[in-house]
Amino acid sequence: MAVKVTLIPGDGIGPEVSRAMVRAVDAVTGGTIEWEEQLAGSAAVDAGHSPLPAATIQSIRQNRVGIKGPLQTPIGGGWRSVNVSIRQALDLYVSLRPVKSLPGPSKSRYEDVDVVVVRENTEGLYAGREHEAVPGVVEALKIVTRQASERIVRYGFEYARANGRRKITVSHKQSIMPLSDGLFLETARAVAEDYPFTEVEYVSLDNLVMDLALDPHQFDTIVLGNLDGDVVSDMCAGLVGGLGMVPGANIGTQYALFEAVHGTAPDIAGKGIANPLALILSAELMLRHVGERPAAKRLRAGVERLLTDGAVLTGDLGGSASTEQLTDALLEAL
Ligand code: NAI
Numbered sequence: 001m002a003v004k005v006t007l008i009p010g011d012g013i014g015p016e017v018s019r020a021m022v023r024a025v026d027a028v029t030g031g032t033i034e035w036e037e038q039l040a041g042s043a044a045v046d047a048g049h050s051p052l053p054a055a056t057i058q059s060i061r062q063n064r065v066g067i068k069g070p071l072q073t074p075i076g077g078g079w080r081s082v083n084v085s086i087r088q089a090l091d092l093y094v095s096l097r098p099v100k101s102l103p104g105p106s107k108s109r110y111e112d113v114d115v116v117v118v119r120e121n122t123e124g125l126y127a128g129r130e131h132e133a134v135p136g137v138v139e140a141l142k143i144v145t146r147q148a149s150e151r152i153v154r155y156g157f158e159y160a161r162a163n164g165r166r167k168i169t170v171s172h173k174q175s176i177m178p179l180s181d182g183l184f185l186e187t188a189r190a191v192a193e194d195y196p197f198t199e200v201e202y203v204s205l206d207n208l209v210m211d212l213a214l215d216p217h218q219f220d221t222i223v224l225g226n227l228d229g230d231v232v233s234d235m236c237a238g239l240v241g242g243l244g245m246v247p248g249a250n251i252g253t254q255y256a257l258f259e260a261v262h263g264t265a266p267d268i269a270g271k272g273i274a275n276p277l278a279l280i281l282s283a284e285l286m287l288r289h290v291g292e293r294p295a296a297k298r299l300r301a302g303v304e305r306l307l308t309d310g311a312v313l314t315g316d317l318g319g320s321a322s323t324e325q326l327t328d329a330l331l332e333a334l
Contacts, residue, residue: 003290006059007035010069011042012264013274018069020276020327025283027331028295028302036063041071041082051079057089060255067258067286069279070265083259087121092250092257093148094155095119095229098285099236099246104307105317108241115212115236116221118159119229120152121250126226144180144225149187155251156223157195167199167220168192171208171228184225209235237261244275244316247282249289258286268315272322275314277303280330302334309333 009018025033038056045051060066073081086092097117101108129141156168170188172181185202192200203211205228211218212232216239224232237246248261260278268274280303287296306312312329313319321329 002032002034003065003292004034004036004063005286005290006056006063006066007037008040008056008066008068008071009037009043010040010264011072012070012266012269014043014069014071014264016269016272016274016323017260017276017279018067020323020330021067021279021283023327024276024280024299024302024330024334025287025295027334028298029287029292032292032295038066040068040086045079052082052085052089057086060086060090060257064254065256065258065286065290067279067283070260070263072264072266086257087250090250090252090255090257091122092252092255093120093122093151094249094251095121095233096159096249096251096285097233097236097246097261099233099240101240102245102307103304104310105313105319108239110216110239113216113236113239115216115219115239116159116163116165117229117233117236118152118156118221118223119233120148120224120226122226123148124226124228126230142177142180144183146183146187149184150191151253153188153191153223154194156221157191157198160198160221161195165221167201168195169208169219169222170200170202171205171222171224171232172202173205173228175204181225188223205232208232212236212239233261243278245278245281247278247285249282249285251289256286256289258282258289272324273315274323275316276323276327298334302330305333306330 009015036059038059040052040056044053071082099115101113123143125142127143133139172185174181174185237243243262246261249258260282284296284299312321312326314321314326
């Protein structure tokens with residue numbers, strides 16, 4: 001049965017890597033994904049719409065799943081981050097970042113890293129509540145609610161259960177923020193009681209970061225608040241060679257939007273040399289999400305074969321292939 005997916009190609013290199021991703025997904029699914037293309041960001045503004053047209057949100061609402069290329073946020077104003085607006089409009093409260101070592105050329109300090117970062121996406125210090133109390137003094141509010149803490153921790157446990165993962169690490173800074181992080185921690189402990197068969201540990205953020213740098217293999221699934229999760233997810237990407245090869249997803253109770261975590265790469269946009277693998281790996285997550293697990297596995301295996309072989313790689317991976325040549329090679333590897 002066909003699955004309809006909203007596709008937002010995005011800005012800069014977005015259309016180039018999206019085209020590659022669609023070819024790869026169509027190849028592994030035999031065309032069961034029906035793409036519904038929608039605009040956002042600069043592409044929408046250039047076409048005379050708002051940066052986040054109502055039709056785009058409506059399309060994700062209808063299809064319940066979408067995948068997007070990077071979107072430009074103009075520096076110094078113009079419009080606010082469309083990524084943030086989409087998260088808020090659809091209440092995508094989970095930022096999910098599976099970080100897994102890949103074979104081949106990616107510069108990485110460790111082998112066999114397999115960590116999943118589950119980050120709260122709606123509150124904390126990123127709630128955007130800042131004001132200048134008096135000239136020269138700015139206050140930023142850190143919002144923590146029991147409801148948002150409970151749903152993110154529960155998501156972490158449910159994800160672990162559904163994906164055969166063995167341990168949850170809940171990270172916090174309760175010693176310094178006994179009320180806000182205290183509430184997060186207390187809520188996490190209460191949720192954990194519902195999952196007696198999953199190992200759980202509670203680790204202070206500073207210890208977590210040090211231990212990740214020393215030996216990431218001791219971690220499995222890490223659940224954190226918004227700011228902490230933002231920092232730790234990029235740090236984990238660094239453990240396997242950087243943002244260029246890491247997939248991401250924003251997930252809510254009703255909708256899910258998958259995306260590569262890199263930006264629009266204005267320096268190489270339009271040159272046909274961008275690396276599409278991060279978006280292709282995000283599509284792997286999307287396929288799992290819509291129940292196309294065999295297709296997802298084939299896609300992952302194809303990417304691993306391509307990287308192990310190492311003959312056809314884009315410039316960022318030390319090769320000289322174009323986006324299209326890499327995609328052709330991937331289709332062969334599939
Ligand atoms: P960036 O990720 O676009 O670029 C950083 C460097 O990485 C550049 O040298 C770029 O050429 C390279 N790079 C990124 N993706 C690549 C790929 N797939 N293949 C080969 N090389 C790649 O980050 P930057 O420059 O900070 O941001 C540029 C724009 O992207 C900004 O407008 C920013 O707001 C937006 N952005 C959007 C994101 C999203 O929609 N999820 C995430 C991050 C940034």
